[in-house]
Amino acid sequence: MIEIVNLHASVDGQAILKGINLTMGAGEVHAIMGPNGSGKSTLSNVIAGREDYEITEGDILFNGESILELAPEERAHLGLFLSFQYPVEIPGVSVSNFIKTALNEMRKARGEEPLDASSMLKKMREKMDLLEMDKGFLSRSLNEGFSGGEKKRNEIFQMAMLEPKLAILDETDSGLDIDALRIVANGVNALRSPENAFMVITHYQRLLDYIVPDYVHVLYKGKIVKSGDKSLALELEERGYDWIKKEQA
Amino acid sequence: MKDRLAASYWLHENHFAAASSALVTDRRRKAMERFEAEGFPTVRHEDWKYTNLKRLLKEDYALHSPFDASDDAEPIEFKDIKRFLVNDIDCYRVVFINGRYSSWLSETTHSGFDVCTLGSAWKKYAHHVEPHFGHLTEELGALVQLNTALAWDGLYVRVPNGVILDKPIQALYFTTGDQPIFNQTRSLIILGENAQAEIIERHQSLTTAQSWTNAVDEVFMGAGARMHWVKLQHDEASAALTQHSVVHQKRDSYATVHTISTDGKVLRNNLDFKLAEPGAEARMFGLSLADGKQLMDHHTRVDHLAPHCTSHENYKGLFDGESNGVFNGQIHVHVDAQKTLAFQQNDNLVLSEKAAIDTKPQLEIFADDVKCSHGCTVGQLDDDALFYLRARGIKEKEARALLMVAFAHDAVADIQHPSLQAKLNRLIGKKLGVENFGFAL
Numbered sequence: 001m002i003e004i005v006n007l008h009a010s011v012d013g014q015a016i017l018k019g020i021n022l023t024m025g026a027g028e029v030h031a032i033m034g035p036n037g038s039g040k041s042t043l044s045n046v047i048a049g050r051e052d053y054e055i056t057e058g059d060i061l062f063n064g065e066s067i068l069e070l071a072p073e074e075r076a077h078l079g080l081f082l083s084f085q086y087p088v089e090i091p092g093v094s095v096s097n098f099i100k101t102a103l104n105e106m107r108k109a110r111g112e113e114p115l116d117a118s119s120m121l122k123k124m125r126e127k128m129d130l131l132e133m134d135k136g137f138l139s140r141s142l143n144e145g146f147s148g149g150e151k152k153r154n155e156i157f158q159m160a161m162l163e164p165k166l167a168i169l170d171e172t173d174s175g176l177d178i179d180a181l182r183i184v185a186n187g188v189n190a191l192r193s194p195e196n197a198f199m200v201i202t203h204y205q206r207l208l209d210y211i212v213p214d215y216v217h218v219l220y221k222g223k224i225v226k227s228g229d230k231s232l233a234l235e236l237e238e239r240g241y242d243w244i245k246k247e248q249a
Numbered sequence: 250m251k252d253r254l255a256a257s258y259w260l261h262e263n264h265f266a267a268a269s270s271a272l273v274t275d276r277r278r279k280a281m282e283r284f285e286a287e288g289f290p291t292v293r294h295e296d297w298k299y300t301n302l303k304r305l306l307k308e309d310y311a312l313h314s315p316f317d318a319s320d321d322a323e324p325i326e327f328k329d330i331k332r333f334l335v336n337d338i339d340c341y342r343v344v345f346i347n348g349r350y351s352s353w354l355s356e357t358t359h360s361g362f363d364v365c366t367l368g369s370a371w372k373k374y375a376h377h378v379e380p381h382f383g384h385l386t387e388e389l390g391a392l393v394q395l396n397t398a399l400a401w402d403g404l405y406v407r408v409p410n411g412v413i414l415d416k417p418i419q420a421l422y423f424t425t426g427d428q429p430i431f432n433q434t435r436s437l438i439i440l441g442e443n444a445q446a447e448i449i450e451r452h453q454s455l456t457t458a459q460s461w462t463n464a465v466d467e468v469f470m471g472a473g474a475r476m477h478w479v480k481l482q483h484d485e486a487s488a489a490l491t492q493h494s495v496v497h498q499k500r501d502s503y504a505t506v507h508t509i510s511t512d513g514k515v516l517r518n519n520l521d522f523k524l525a526e527p528g529a530e531a532r533m534f535g536l537s538l539a540d541g542k543q544l545m546d547h548h549t550r551v552d553h554l555a556p557h558c559t560s561h562e563n564y565k566g567l568f569d570g571e572s573n574g575v576f577n578g579q580i581h582v583h584v585d586a587q588k589t590l591a592f593q594q595n596d597n598l599v600l601s602e603k604a605a606i607d608t609k610p611q612l613e614i615f616a617d618d619v620k621c622s623h624g625c626t627v628g629q630l631d632d633d634a635l636f637y638l639r640a641r642g643i644k645e646k647e648a649r650a651l652l653m654v655a656f657a658h659d660a661v662a663d664i665q666h667p668s669l670q671a672k673l674n675r676l677i678g679k680k681l682g683v684e685n686f687g688f689a690l
Contacts, residue, residue, distance in 0.1 A: 049640070071645065072639035076639070076642035084637060088631070090634055090638075092655030092658030092659065093654075098641075102643055105644065
């Protein structure tokens with residue numbers, strides 16, 4: 001589904017990603033772990049198409065095609081989704097209006113008719129039930145005054161509505177209490193299918209108790225320095241990152 | 250231009266005098282003398298530093314006198330103005346064409362309260378007009394004096410104590426004809442104790458000929474009175490408006506003014522509140538959406554003259570193209586106006602290299618137990634927000650528009666009638682170019 005080849009990226013002349021290689025197939029869940037500052041969020045932003053980063057080397061192929069030249073919205077139309085670590089507050093735009101706009105833009109880009117109002121509402125209700133969200137949520141201004149947990153749940157709600165092929169969850173677990181974590185994880189698990197893939201970026205093993213990864217990668221100083229199965233996450237939880245840093249030193 | 254206006258006054262002074270009381274005539278004459286002495290303000294006046302009237306004064310305007318014979322070559326019919334009305338709200342309607350009252354397009358009333366034209370009130374309601382006309386404007390600048398001297402028609406509203414208007418008033422001022430035209434319009438609104446009125450006002454040119462309307466409004470609010478006034482400024486690129494509105498508020502009265510400016514050549518809004526007795530509250534919201542070479546200028550002034558009054562002000566501006574914006578927010582907290590609450594916020598987005606905004610909060614506080622806050626921001630669209638929207642599949646152009654609409658949203662959030670709010674949202678959407686992509690406003 002996605003193939004990241006020797007990816008180098010820098011911001012303001014400073015190299016952050018220094019040769020990432022990662023291949024994910026449909027139906028797979030990959031966890032990206034690593035200490036602070038290792039480049040996890042940069043990786044997710046670069047894949048989603050944030051323009052602040054300069055790609056100095058390498059490529060990102062999505063279903064075999066390079067997406068480096070594509071705008072963020074074009075990547076979204078192909079089925080890429082980034083659940084933001086810090087979702088932006090946009091007063092004046094309601095959640096329902098935003099999602100309706102986003103979904104219909106996606107459909108338009110794919111040559112599909114916009115979803116009619118009742119189907120839209122039905123779909124929203126269905127996904128909200130899945131995430132145990134309150135109905136009043138839809139009319140609130142996007143992320144404005146949301147708690148950390150509500151913001152993250154809203155991200156997963158958007159993901160559920162947009163049904164991406166590849167979803168990148170950037171520290172979706174941070175700021176979540178254990179109940180919210182369970183709900184969000186249940187939501188993600190319900191959306192897993194043989195056709196889509198998830199890249200779960202996290203500091204902690206905790207989330208991976210709920211969203212069980214097929215692969216775990218450790219990102220350190222802009223490179224994937226270790227890959228393994230879910231037992232690697234447990235090992236990291238137990239031993240911390242210091243042994244990895246030592247190995248690299 | 251000054252001389253022509255003065256000549257027009259002196260030529261018709263006897264007509265003015267014949268149709269109104271001696272006191273009113275005296276006020277007119279004094280105002281004209283002051284206008285003659287001062288002339289039009291120039292950029293050397295602090296208040297007009299960023300708004301140069303030169304570009305308006307160079308036109309060769311036709312000056313209509315209310316005493317000339319009517320010369321409507323092409324009479325305006327209802328179908329011509331229909332699209333400028335907020336049509337789905339049942340309203341009283343007072344319509345003016347080139348500064349003159351148009352009875353056949355209006356729906357006025359005198360049953361229980363008066364909603365009509367000032368032109369008919371000078372004599373008929375002299376006992377109400379005399380104690381009010383010119384009272385709030387005496388100290389104001391030359392443009393206002395010019396209006397005091399020459400204005401004849403405009404909205405007249407008088408609501409007795411305890412009366413709540415059953416429906417809103419639409420005051421519509423149209424200009425028409427092939428010649429450039431300079432109009433003076435004047436309104437007088439007198440609300441008794443606990444009276445309530447709602448006003449929707451629009452100045453609109455029906456032609457592409459240059460027009461300049463110089464409007465002055467005086468509003469008197471009795472104790473406990475409530476007023477909501479929406480000024481809709483969505484005019485032709487050839488139309489200019491200079492308007493000075495002064496609201497005088499007694500105890501526990503509550504006024505809200507929305508000024509929504511989406512189009513026009515030059516829009517200069519002066520909005521003053523005199524909070525004269527305890528408990529009075531003034532709220533003002535403004536939105537300027539400017540592009541091309543448009544100039545949108547808001548000067549506001551709140552005088553906190555008594556303790557325990559509240560003023561709340563939130564103005565937003567979006568400036569694109571080579572447009573210019575001006576915001577000047579004066580708050581004067583007078584001695585003894587303790588426990589004043591005064592909030593002022595002015596936020597601006599500058600969307601192009603050549604657009605500019607000059608914003609200046611101006612607070613003078615002479616009481617010591619008050620809560621006043623002010624803030625102004627000038628910035629660009631937030632890159633993080635833009636990326637967020639684009640990452641959800643919304644195209645850049647549309648994401649920008651959506652953020653602009655969201656930014657502007659506050660300014661209309663408080664408007665009560667859903668259909669009026671929808672109309673304003675449509676105008677905003679149209680101006681910001683979001684109407685063609687399914688984003689429901």
